[in-house]
Amino acid sequence: MPTRVRFGWGRFQEFRQVVDELNGKRIFLVTGKRFAKKSGILDKISDYLKGLTLVVFAEVEENPSIETVDRGAVKCRESELDLVVGLGGGSALDAGKAIAMLQRNPGSIREYLDQERVCQAKGLSFIAVPTTSGTGSEVTPFTVITHKAKNAKPAIAPPQNFPDVALVDPELTMSMPLKAAASTGLDALCQAVEGFWSTQGNPLTRSLAFQAIKIAMENLESACLRKDKQSVTNMALASHLTGIEMSNIGNTSIHPLSYPITLGYGIAHGFACAMFLPAVIRFNGQAIEDRFRNLLRVLNISSVEAFADRIDSLMEKLAAPRRLSEVGVKPQDIPNIAKRGMGRSTAWNPRPMDEEDIVQLCKTIL
Numbered sequence: 001m002p003t004r005v006r007f008g009w010g011r012f013q014e015f016r017q018v019v020d021e022l023n024g025k026r027i028f029l030v031t032g033k034r035f036a037k038k039s040g041i042l043d044k045i046s047d048y049l050k051g052l053t054l055v056v057f058a059e060v061e062e063n064p065s066i067e068t069v070d071r072g073a074v075k076c077r078e079s080e081l082d083l084v085v086g087l088g089g090g091s092a093l094d095a096g097k098a099i100a101m102l103q104r105n106p107g108s109i110r111e112y113l114d115q116e117r118v119c120q121a122k123g124l125s126f127i128a129v130p131t132t133s134g135t136g137s138e139v140t141p142f143t144v145i146t147h148k149a150k151n152a153k154p155a156i157a158p159p160q161n162f163p164d165v166a167l168v169d170p171e172l173t174m175s176m177p178l179k180a181a182a183s184t185g186l187d188a189l190c191q192a193v194e195g196f197w198s199t200q201g202n203p204l205t206r207s208l209a210f211q212a213i214k215i216a217m218e219n220l221e222s223a224c225l226r227k228d229k230q231s232v233t234n235m236a237l238a239s240h241l242t243g244i245e246m247s248n249i250g251n252t253s254i255h256p257l258s259y260p261i262t263l264g265y266g267i268a269h270g271f272a273c274a275m276f277l278p279a280v281i282r283f284n285g286q287a288i289e290d291r292f293r294n295l296l297r298v299l300n301i302s303s304v305e306a307f308a309d310r311i312d313s314l315m316e317k318l319a320a321p322r323r324l325s326e327v328g329v330k331p332q333d334i335p336n337i338a339k340r341g342m343g344r345s346t347a348w349n350p351r352p353m354d355e356e357d358i359v360q361l362c363k364t365i366l
């Protein structure tokens with residue numbers, strides 16, 4: 001994992017030092033439409049970067065589109081900038097990675113997503129500053145972009161897209177409203193569980209996933225509902241660990257299932273993943289019993305079934321949607337969700353899963 005990491009409460013104040021170390025003089029800041037300004041982080045950044053050029057691209061929507069990335073790439077090129085900063089959740093970080101990449105690679109991001117071009121060159125230096133605790137994108141090469149024409153969320157993962165520096169300050173996540181904290185935290189939990197049971201796993205990735213599940217199970221509720229410094233810091237750590245784990249082995253069956261729910265019903269990424277988590281744990285059942293025994297003992301949970309129940313009740317406490325019908329899915333939509341919810345990584349689920357299995361699984365959570 002080539003990204004240099006600075007992690008800890010309050011470390012955002014090292015931002016200027018990081019910029020100087022990367023020799024940044026003309027900085028392109030990629031962020032969301034509102035919160036960076038509203039939370040005062042943007043003012044802080046302007047202050048830190050006194051004497052340097054700062055161009056702000058505050059146009060990234062949730063699940064960023066090809067059009068947004070291409071627009072940002074043009075603006076960055078026109079302003080002749082030399083360093084890109086992504087500030088925000090996974091959406092802003094992924095858009096920032098893509099924009100940095102396109103400064104040294106020709107064409108539209110669409111061509112890379114459609115595999116018409118391959119990333120050849122390292123893009124501009126890129127600093128990732130996460131403000132959610134969910135995706136771990138600050139330490140992955142994954143660049144997930146919404147492809148509206150295909151109604152899909154494809155990803156590219158060229159090794160050149162690992163951020164140069166991840167500046168992870170959990171304090172920056174404090175401004176998240178409950179919905180964002182719950183959704184992103186549940187995403188981290190899903191990534192950790194998928195990483196732990198993936199058939200692609202190895203002792204290193206399983207160690208990271210084990211820790212991430214334990215930390216998320218012990219801290220997510222408190223980080224969302226009480227927002228104490230310790231649990232908020234721990235959730236940033238859980239998310240970060242899943243990023244390192246995932247950049248080695250990817251996800252399994254849950255993440256592909258989330259994409260038709262996000263795209264078709266406008267549900268936040270983490271919520272869309274978590275809706276399937278208890279059901280897929282139950283589906284995997286016996287196939288994961290041995291692997292989970294130790295972890296569940298540490299968490300004081302008696303069985304895989306009880307683990308699914310615990311997550312279900314955690315989701316209820318966090319006001320997360322738990323049934324597909326709650327978000328507008330109709331019984332007749334299920335075959336299409338099953339078809340579109342199969343991805344390459346579905347094959348890495350510990351129990352083989354086909355379209356008919358997904359149809360049955362969706363019916364249990366309708």
Ligand code: NAD
Pocket residue numbers: 032033034035039061062063064088089090091092094131132133134135136137138140141142143144153172173174175176177180183184187269270
């Ligand atoms: P997000 O980036 O879409 O942010 C969710 C909302 O929270 C946005 O409206 C954003 O403006 C707001 N927000 C962010 N930080 C905030 C803060 N501190 N205070 C107040 N509001 C804040 O959500 P996300 O879950 O972090 O990212 C999801 C995206 O990341 C999806 O596109 C998903 O596919 C992608 N993803 C990428 C990777 C990767 O490794 N690259 C991994 C998993 C998911």
